[in-house]
Amino acid sequence: MAGARGSFGTRFGFILAAAGSAVGLGNIWGFPTKVGQGGGAAFVLVYLVCVFLICAPIMIAELAVGRRTGKDPVGAFNVLRPGTSWWLTGALGVLAGVGILSFYSVIAGWTIAYIYYAATGAVTGDSAATGDFFGQFVGNAPLSVGLTALVLGVTAATLLGGVKGGIERMTKTLMPMLLIILGLLAIRAVTLPGAEAGLAYYLNPDFSKVFDIRVFNTALGQAFFSLSLGMGAMITYGSYLSKGENLAKSAMWVVVIDTAVALTAGLIIFPAGFSLAGFDPNSSGPGLIFVVLPQLFATMPGGTLVGVAFFVMLLFAAITSTISLLEVPTSHLIDSRGWERKKAVYVLTAITFTLALPSALGNGASAFFSSLPGVGMGFLDLMAIIWNDFALPVGGFLLSIFVGHVWRVDKALEELNTGGAMPGAALWGFLIRWVCPAAIFMIIVFTALDLLG
Ligand code: PHE
DSSP states (O other), X not given: OHHHHOOOSOXXXXXXXXXXXXXXXXXXXXXXXXXXXXXXXXXXXXXXXXXXXXXXXXXXXXXXXXXXXXXXXXXXXXXHSTTSSTHHHHHHHHHHHHHHHHHHHHHHHHHHHHHHHHHHTOSOSOHHHHHHHHHHHHTOHXXXXXHHHHHHHHHHHHHHTHIIIIIIHHHHHHHHHHXXXXXXXXXXXXXXXXXXXXXXXXXXXXXXXXXXXXXXXXXXHHHHHHTTOSSXXXXXXXXXXXXXXOHHHHHHHHHHHHHXXXXXXXXXXHHHHHTSTTOOTTOOTTIIIIIIHHHHHHHSTXXXXXXXXXXXXHHHHHHHHHHHHHHHHHHHHXXXXXXXXXXXXXXXXXXXXXXXXXXXXXXXXXXXHHSOTTTOSOHHHHHHIIIIIIIHHHHXXXXXXXXXXXXXXXXXXXXXXXXXXXXXXXXXXXXXXXXXXXXXXXXXXXXXXXXXX
């Protein structure tokens, strides 16, 4: 069975593939943006608590479900609780894979253009001009659509190679390069003149904000997205793992790599930002990455090279994530519907591309999709809210209930202990049963209230 549906070749290959899924735009763009909005170091502290107490247990649970069943997310629930409606949790994840990929691929496409713009000096040091440049760029319909197609094409081509020859090989190539670029950029950023202000902002927490429920809410949502949880990506990758692997240990590696990359991205962006006159860490959305940083690259010595390196790194991070987003629905069509990989990849890529069009056109090219009548936001933002802010937490909530109370902790531990006794098993059981569902339930409610209020 394992041979037909594919499996990872080595433990190292799996860890890099799963870390590649986790490390993405969410780390390098999303994390620093949220730190800026959430008031700096206090957010970082709350984020770390969320990652280790709530998200790490969920990652372990997803991997256990995946490896125990050796199935896609829908098939996994059907194997563990046949004849019930639990498979719907997996189905939500399969849909979320397509939904998230549809707008994620648009933003990933922007990074390709910015590699070129950084290399050719198209972006200047003038702040108004950089903003206008970005606005015109994202409003260019053929360019946005073409770049989105390119991202989806590379993703599909990788998946056609299968789990070991495609996914594992691609992530084994891209992830080490990404980590090297990241390290070099961090060294460059903290040695910039004026970097101290950024470091202070980033590293000295204002403890009054630590107990702010909104900070907690944003931090948990960000941690969820960043670790690729709640949509069965880790169920799917776990299903390609051999019984000898210690799941909890592998999960911790993935969590640590993902968190280290997010923290390092902050270490690059805040010192760099604060070294620019008039920098506002609160500037949200695409501004930070596509408007603020290009100004810095245009003015600093050796900035062309640094700028190119930065956007190459962002592209690599994005591609290793788009791969996992497409693999979830692909594995579903292969396992639960008996499709051939090739057919599944072609059909899903076509569907995703169609759904991506309104997101690609919704940044100025089409007035309708840029600000949906009656919704008050663009199509891309709407997709992000539906899939990131709701589908993922709902999926994670259901998964923690399922593993903690339906499949049950002792059964899960049987699976978790196959590769050697799991350290901290009792703590994990407590967290997955009580802490995870309660905390996630809270963020779902608060997110809903926030949207309505
Ligand atoms: N974790 C990825 C990032 O941080 C996004 C992602 C979410 C990928 C869910 C797969 C599944 O960019």
